[in-house]
Amino acid sequence: MxxxxxxxxxxxxxxxxxxxxxxxxxxxxxxxxxxxxxxxxxxxxxxxxxxxxxxxxxxxxxxxxxxxxxxxxxxxxxxxxxxxxxxxxxxxxxxxxxxxxxxxxxxxxxxxxxxxxxxxxxxxxxxxxxxxxxxxxxxxxxxxxxxxxxxxxxxxxxxxxxxxxxxxxxxxxxxxxxxxxxxxxxxxxxxxxxxxxxxxxxxxxxxxxxxxxxxxxxxxxxxxxxRAEEGPTRTPGFWKNHPNAVAATLPVSFCGRTVTNVCDAIGLAGQQGGGINAFTRHALTAALNCSAFGCSAEIQALLAEGNAACASNDASYDFGGAASVLDEFNNSGDAIPSGLEQEAANPKYCQPAAKRR
Structure with a gap:
């Protein structure tokens, strides 16, 4: 709980x-x-x-x-x-x-x-x-x-x-x-x-x-x-616009599988809406934050619990509640410098070549 x-x-x-x-x-x-x-x-x-x-x-x-x-x-x-x-x-x-x-x-x-x-x-x-x-x-x-x-x-x-x-x-x-x-x-x-x-x-x-x-x-x-010592975290908006940072942080685990592809990760971090979509967005982001900067035992436990429920299609699991906690974590250290900001944003990285022009 x-x-x-x-x-x-x-x-x-x-x-x-x-x-x-x-x-x-x-x-x-x-x-x-x-x-x-x-x-x-x-x-x-x-x-x-x-x-x-x-x-x-x-x-x-x-x-x-x-x-x-x-x-x-x-x-x-x-x-x-x-x-x-x-x-x-x-x-x-x-x-x-x-x-x-x-x-x-x-x-x-x-x-x-x-x-x-x-x-x-x-x-x-x-x-x-x-x-x-x-x-x-x-x-x-x-x-x-x-x-x-x-x-x-x-x-x-x-x-x-x-x-x-x-x-x-x-x-x-x-x-x-x-x-x-x-x-x-x-x-x-x-x-x-x-x-x-x-x-x-x-x-x-x-x-x-x-x-x-x-x-x-x-x-x-x-x-x-x-109380966990406060460290850097980044929001979904950062990760989906910084593909090089994502590439340096992968692989991560999500919903019973290993995410290794940059555009796959960016797509998951860009999910819109509530419920399972909100969990997808914030769980993938939290996994990237934990991989890049480390995170507390309770966040690791919540990710494991939520990912297991996602993998088993557990309709009784409170994905919205888990997403709320992970959202708070993802925003907790957003203002702390991390070294990843040196890369310029590239929001069109995963778009087809025809749309990048």
Whole structure:
């Protein structure tokens, strides 16, 4: 999944009154980890490190569609809705809680109510359960690690392998329960993909209907990548008018094949329109930029993903969304000198000889 840095949302911190309710039969928790994914592999491993001081907003709507819960947690700080004794030491399938649990990079919000009903909200139904959205206020990310969220196969994102689970006994973190539903008799903890990558919303959660006595906890991990050092890039307009620069940069890969011909590359970079045509234009341009100047791991990963979808004619792939990210990359270093500008533009290079006159 790719989340644009342009979609930063302002976090709204409300008073603890919304969450300071008495313990009830069915409590829900949303939380987990915000970290720097240094190798952009979608997993919290290796040299990756947690990010403290990042604001994460949890907003829930009731069965009538009205917002009935809204609160902001800060990673590394215990949210007032969670008691210290309920914070698991390892946040993994290991028994025991600890008041001195490792909070680094972690956020957790408890949404409390009787049998799944939040204070002041309509009770959920099987057809219209509570919907909760998790949003990172990306303005609170450190400058050294505020790149794109790394794509992870499947949702919700689970970068450190904790999984999503229902715990019918205690909580908020698992002590060996099966990932997903705790058992066939318990309510499902459902997670659905976010409506789109441009608004910063990571995952939408559905909580169970009343009468289903379970504790439902769902994880949403956010793995941001280190900010890439800005380097030269060139737009489609540059490449399609500078054939010698294209010739010096080929070959590149596109849509399951290797592009070796200058006019073939220029034709692809000159595609007009949106959707797959926009992806063609910006993917070929990005491939030339990566070959000429180098590019980040996330751009390389997006090119590989999009090219594979193109080669397999995957109609479900969001070619327009990928094109938008690649367009941003292709324009990011357009003003930085690259040495390729010494060649004069030659827009008629690939035209038949009769048209060049």
């Amino acid at each position: 790719w989340i644009s840095r342009s979609g930063r949302l302002a976090a709204i911190a409300l008073g603890a009154g919304l969450v300071a309710a008495s313990p009830a039969a069915a409590n829900q928790f949303v939380g987990d980890l915000v970290y720097c994914d240094t190798d952009a592999n979608g997993r919290y491993d290796g040299a990756d490190f947690t990010l403290d001081g990042v604001e994460v907003r949890v907003s829930c709507t009731d069965a009538g569609g009205a917002t009935c819960f809204e609160s902001t947690a800060t990673t590394g700080v215990l949210h007032p809705s969670v008691t210290p004794s309920a914070f698991d030491t390892a946040c993994a399938p290991a028994a025991g809680y600890s008041a001195a649990g490792d909070l680094s990079g972690r956020y957790l919000v408890e949404i409390m109510g009787t049998n799944g009903a939040l204070p002041g909200c309509l009770p959920p139904t099987a057809q219209r359960p509570y919907q909760c959205r998790v949003t990172v206020n990306e303005a609170t990310l450190p400058d050294t690690c505020n790149g794109l969220v790394t794509p992870i196969a499947g949702l919700p994102a689970d970068g450190n392998g904790d999984g999503d689970w229902c715990d019918p006994e205690d909580g908020p973190f698992p002590e060996g329960q099966i990932l997903g539903d705790s058992s066939a008799s318990q309510a499902a903890c459902e997670a659905a993909p976010s409506p789109g990558p441009s608004d910063g919303v990571h995952t939408t959660f559905s909580f169970p209907a009343p009468g289903q006595n379970t504790v439902c906890s769902l994880y949403a991990d956010f793995g941001y990548t280190p």
